[in-house]
Amino acid sequence: MDRYRNNAFAVEALVRDTEVHRDVYVDPEIFELEMEHLFPNSWIYIGHASQLSKPGDFITANIGRQPVLASRHTDGAIHVFYNRCPHKGVKIASEPCGNTGKFFRCPYHAWSFKTDGSLLAIPLRKGYEGTGFGDAQANEGLSKIRNVVVYRDFIFAQLNDNGVSFADYFGESLSTIDNMVDRSPEGKLAVVAAPIRYMHTCNWKMLVENQTDTCHPMVAHESSAGTAVKVWKREQGASTETPMAVQLYGPFMSPYEFYEQSGIRIWPNGHGHTGVANSIHSNYSDIEGYLGQMVAAYGETRAHEILGDVRHNTVYFPNIMVKGAVAILRNFIPIAVDKTLVESWVYRLVGAPDKLYERALMYNRFINAPTSIVGHDDLEMYERAQEGLKSNGNQWVNLQRLYEAGEQADVTAVINGTSERQMRNQFHAWAKFMTIDMDSHVEAAE
């Protein structure tokens, strides 16, 4: 049923000032339109340049449903292509990452392409002589994505030419990526291992909203973090040193007041972060030698400024979350209206002590793994919401907490840390990037 296709007004009507219609989470047509409009219109994270350290290295990803391929060319440049052979559409690369050598070779008919995407050779090429092949799109090689920006080694791509540049789209929100990279004494991050992958039977937006939902940890995670604190109190005996594991779990049980004063910062285009004044990551033990390295690299003042900025979760709209203080990025990859693949990456801070990486890996398996008890708490809530939203009794999801009449969208502001304003901010951006290229929107404006 095409209730929403080419009907920007109907899509926009799903988002009200303080609530959103359940169709944004459960309607398959809305999901299709997200794949066709929202994801191609947004700047999407593809991967990290350290995954492409040598010429010929490649990684694969999806933007919405469309498979893409990023490669490192012999001149050092990074290119991003649609991952399909111009001949019959066969995916050029099917693994998550690898090295293709000097060229890509389609496994079906051996068409080959340089690592900048240009067509290198076709077997029995004389069969195309005199056919006008020179004018065919296939002759151009792999179709290139033009809007690609590598920001401090983070590779982003935007499929549609809609005029929203990378700088305009992200603006000041890039300060979280800056902070994460600056936490390396060498100003460099590296991916050295595969992500933890976790399949969720819920809509992808539930996961994104949860990143700045500060009123759920002390409730939903009482079972995991609360039990961890309780068991440690009982078992600690004479021990005065809190183990790393308990340091990671414990702060989830912080009271409402803690989150209220921690604050939330929102930015235009749906980006925002929790943990402005301080965060659940503020009180981890110092790691021996690290501060000294940072001071040596940046000077006393700047080093403390970098390490003092302990933002909790930064949402980069639409579908990644960056945790600068722990060097983790979570990618919420939409698979179906009720299915989301979550890939959680840990970056190694180049030049920093191993212990930091050890802690980040521990955090990742405690919180973001299919074997994570915190993850179990959250997924149970998402699944129940995905089921509950089928109910017709009330078709709206309420996002009203700390709403103020006349609230402006697309602004920068710091607000009470238990506000649901970042969720409202995301849905404002959602409606914008869903409809920015819908035909009826243009007609209506005329």
Add this chain to the structure above:
Amino acid sequence: MITEKTITDFIYREADLLDTMQWQAWLDLFHPEGRYWMPLEWQQQDPVLQPSLMYEDLLLLKVRVERLAGERTFSQKPKSRCHHLLQAPQIVACDPEAGLFKARTSYIYTETRGDLLERFSGWASHDLVQIGDGLKIKLKRVDLVNFDAPFGNIQLFM
């Protein structure tokens, strides 16, 4: 005297305790310094500086077990159940003098909750030590054949 049969009996009993949800008796099988490890890489060597699905000491295993029974543990309403189907353990080492007891066991593991059933295949490796007349787990390592696939919740123990 620890024999190969002592080792295989120990492994069968461990699986039985998990299948019958005798969590405390299962925890009692671990040495105080014991670990439960689920690697995330093929033939992984390092549980600390390489990513794992789980690498837990007794404190963390106690948290998991206590959580399973928690009043507000909503992901256990309804409760999960599990079933271990084990191949005969392959004895890798049975050396009482050196205190080395190791076995590797191929398994199919089933975890169910409500109407859902998930099935996993892999190998469990046990590093055991002798305490008194019996054995304790120093390391239980669980390698899934598809460790790199995205799973839904795995709430119990393989």
